[in-house]
Amino acid sequence: MRSNVSLSFANGLPLAVYTVGMDQQIAITRLEGFSAHQVLITLSGAGKFRELRQEQWKLLEPGSLLYIPANVPNEYMPVDGDAWHVGYTTYLENKSGALSSWGFGEEAFVGMLSDLSHTCALIQRIWKNSGPEHNPWAATESLTALCLEILKQMHSNNLNLSPAMSSSSGSMQESIVDSTLRFIHDHLSRPITVTELAARAGYSPKQLTRFFKQQTGQTPLQYLQALRLQTAHLLLIDNPHLTVRHASAAVGMEPVYFNRLYKRTFGCTPTQSRR
Structure with a gap:
């Protein structure tokens, strides 16, 4: 200096x-x-x-x-x-x-x-x-x-x-949410928490959740869960030889929990969706 x-x-x-x-x-x-x-x-x-x-x-x-x-x-x-x-x-x-x-x-x-x-x-x-x-x-x-x-x-x-x-509204909020969305999509296979996302964005979990919901209509975890399920669903449909365990691992989810959420979302098990 x-x-x-x-x-x-x-x-x-x-x-x-x-x-x-x-x-x-x-x-x-x-x-x-x-x-x-x-x-x-x-x-x-x-x-x-x-x-x-x-x-x-x-x-x-x-x-x-x-x-x-x-x-x-x-x-x-x-x-x-x-x-x-x-x-x-x-x-x-x-x-x-x-x-x-x-x-x-x-x-x-x-x-x-x-x-x-x-x-x-x-x-x-x-x-x-x-x-x-x-x-x-x-x-x-x-x-x-x-x-x-x-x-x-x-x-x-x-x-x-x-x-x-310097405000948290408008383009600043959009930029924060866009960078968070990018991180989620790029790291779908790894464990992700709201605390980690908030730390990377430089905001508290409560503030990030508010920004995220204002821009997407969902909380970060709701968006992450829906993205993981939809991505795994497409993987299973497009890759007949891919196991359910591998599909769930590819989107960062434990198999038993993945099966339960999948059935709740799509009305059938991952195996049944291929028939």
Whole structure:
């Protein structure tokens, strides 16, 4: 990390870079927030973030952008103990709201970027002009270019830099549910719990269940069970030589329990469905 201890708003500069770096991020809780605005980009691994006044966590996957205004109590940490690598910069404003028209205002938000190579290059430019070789004009120019690049990428992804992005409704809920559905379909043969799904999404089991039901009309477990039964049913019909035990194992279910649910759903046993 490089910091500019003697911050300068020389000749009316609207912004001043405070810190910049690329590090393996550790868990941090800030009861009174940070003294500067924070821009944090996930490079690899995953983390999660929440404002302390909120219950919900927001998942930060590779390519995620996190913006936290100054003095907003918050906490963030790696997910599942994995290494979470981030690039970041923090800055102060000469006049409050200098970047608010670009979306960097008084509300935290999370979004996705499409080109990490360009944003990383701009962070490196800020780094080059900070610390021992601090050049306030060049650092501020690179910071402004970074924020403009973020704005461009967010618009190219059909997203707006606005407080709405930090809410749990609309596209954010759809994104959470879509990623959960993807995980379920990709790992159908392994044991899956709501607790695990919620941890991966960065939310509590109760919150994930609410989002999931709003989007699909089912709880995660109801959806998982129906998908497993339907998938096993098609496997048995399309593969006459496949045993019931193998079909149930292929969808992550114990044979006795599978037989009971199958009969309840389809009105016959798996063996009878082939006749």
